[in-house]
Amino acid sequence: xxxxxxxxxxxxSDSVVVLDKNGNVLCSNNAFSEMNDELKVWGINLAKxxxxxxxxxxxxxELSNGKNKTVEISINSFEYKDNIVLILxxxxxxxxIDRTHIDFISTVSHELRTxxxxxxxxxxxxxxxxxxxxKDSQIRFLKIIKSQVERLTRLxxxxxxxxxxxxxxxxxxxxxINVRKTLQSVIDSLMPKYEKYKFHNDVEQYFxxxxxxxxxxxxxxxxxxxxxxxxxxxxxxxxxxxFNAENPNMIDIEVKDEGVGIPKEFxxxxxxxxxxxxxxxxxxxxxxxxGLYITKSLVESMNxxxxxxxxxxxxxxxxxxxxPAFSAxxxxxxxxxx
Numbered sequence: 264x265x266x267x268x269x270x271x272x273x274x275x276s277d278s279v280v281v282l283d284k285n286g287n288v289l290c291s292n293n294a295f296s297e298m299n300d301e302l303k304v305w306g307i308n309l310a311k312x313x314x315x316x317x318x319x320x321x322x323x324x325e326l327s328n329g330k331n332k333t334v335e336i337s338i339n340s341f342e343y344k345d346n347i348v349l350i351l352x353x354x355x356x357x358x359x360i361d362r363t364h365i366d367f368i369s370t371v372s373h374e375l376r377t378x379x380x381x382x383x384x385x386x387x388x389x390x391x392x393x394x395x396x397x398k399d400s401q402i403r404f405l406k407i408i409k410s411q412v413e414r415l416t417r418l419x420x421x422x423x424x425x426x427x428x429x430x431x432x433x434x435x436x437x438x439x440i441n442v443r444k445t446l447q448s449v450i451d452s453l454m455p456k457y458e459k460y461k462f463h464n465d466v467e468q469y470f471x472x473x474x475x476x477x478x479x480x481x482x483x484x485x486x487x488x489x490x491x492x493x494x495x496x497x498x499x500x501x502x503x504x505x506f507n508a509e510n511p512n513m514i515d516i517e518v519k520d521e522g523v524g525i526p527k528e529f530x531x532x533x534x535x536x537x538x539x540x541x542x543x544x545x546x547x548x549x550x551x552x553x554g555l556y557i558t559k560s561l562v563e564s565m566n567x568x569x570x571x572x573x574x575x576x577x578x579x580x581x582x583x584x585x586x587p588a589f590s591a592x593x594x595x596x597x598x599x600x601x
Contacts, residue, residue: 281347385407421554471589
């Protein structure tokens with residue numbers, strides 16, 4: 264029975280700590296250790312708090328590092344065999360989640376409202392004065408409506424994708440993916456959209472990665488599409504692959520463009536939800552701000568990494584996706600070749 268109690272003690276999500284009458288820690292569970300480590304990063308010492316005489320009579324305390332961080336912790340305490348048991352919960356974490364959720368809903372509402380307002384305006388014009396417009400104007404209005412509907416569709420599809428992998432749904436189906444072959448399929452599918460652009464598939468035939476086929480296709484489509492979309496007409500896009508310099512079991516796939524470039528201070532920010540670089544070219548290109556966030560999430564779901572860097576003195580950016588190289592030895596009996 265003791266083992267069962269210890270197991271339950273460590274599996275409880277709330278932080279539990281047992282103190283003696285002097286406030287010394289006798290034992291605690293894993294959740295408490297994690298909370299304590301998290302607060303130490305911010306310069307907050309829980310052990311010091313336990314020495315306060317009135318801590319056991321409170322049901323909530325606020326702790327501060329005296330600078331830029333304050334946390335609220337709820338307390339439930341009771342005595343047991345001359346010792347004191349505290350059950351603690353970091354309410355600040357819940358507040359952060361609520362704030363993130365509110366920000367997310369607010370941004371989604373804004374992103375939905377913009378195309379809907381445009382669609383409603385042009386539909387109202389066509390209904391009220393469509394017979395007075397010449398055919399060219401009618402076609403132009405309908406093309407704008409179609410474009411905004413496609414924008415809404417992309418947004419909804421991206422939101423569904425975000426919801427799917429954030430909820431942990433949708434397992435990966437791994438197999439051997441020939442990188443050059445898949446990239447050529449992506450390029451062929453994008454060519455009608457970017458007829459004036461030149462794509463260079465400089466990947467050698469022997470490069471294969473262990474990945475989910477659909478997700479790998481989506482990752483590379485997002486990156487190559489962005490490379491062209493944020494570059495001027497007539498620009499070139501280069502794709503190449505090579506073994507990772509630090510880990511030969513990983514393959515790096517690089518997509519390099521001649522676009523507007525990304526300032527270093529935005530390298531991390533561009534992979535967050537609804538983030539876009541603000542300059543004249545990006546403002547003229549419609550986007551949901553979810554593409555790179557989804558791309559990063561898909562890469563990491565397959566034990567990979569994604570990074571971005573500049574092209575030295577040249578314009579543009581390079582995105583590098585690192586994924587596990589396919590190994591016949593570890594995959595025998597588990598994966599099949601495409």
